[in-house]
Amino acid sequence: MSRDFLFGGTRAMTETKACRGCGAQILWLQMPSGKMMPVDAKPKKVIIMKEHVGHGETRVLPELVNGYTPHWASCPKAAEFKK
Ligand SMILES: [Zn+2]
Numbered sequence: 001m002s003r004d005f006l007f008g009g010t011r012a013m014t015e016t017k018a019c020r021g022c023g024a025q026i027l028w029l030q031m032p033s034g035k036m037m038p039v040d041a042k043p044k045k046v047i048i049m050k051e052h053v054g055h056g057e058t059r060v061l062p063e064l065v066n067g068y069t070p071h072w073a074s075c076p077k078a079a080e081f082k083k
Helices: 003-007
Strands: 025-030 036-040 044-054 057-067
Touching: none
Parallel strands: none
Antiparallel strands: 025 036, 044 057
């Protein structure tokens, strides 16, 4: 699964940088709101709940995808991101 799949070919930043708090490799992703969010550079397998519409009904089913963890969830210096 490529990153293009994840981001739909939009201008996501895929350049890794070292976190200024802990030195870990992170990515800055632009959210739909325009805000930049730091995430851990290495994607993880995560399960999302996704709506599937068909046969006149909508069902919510789990789907396995590559996902990024917000870096402030794992960074020991997370307080620096909360500004
Ligand atoms: Zn960090």
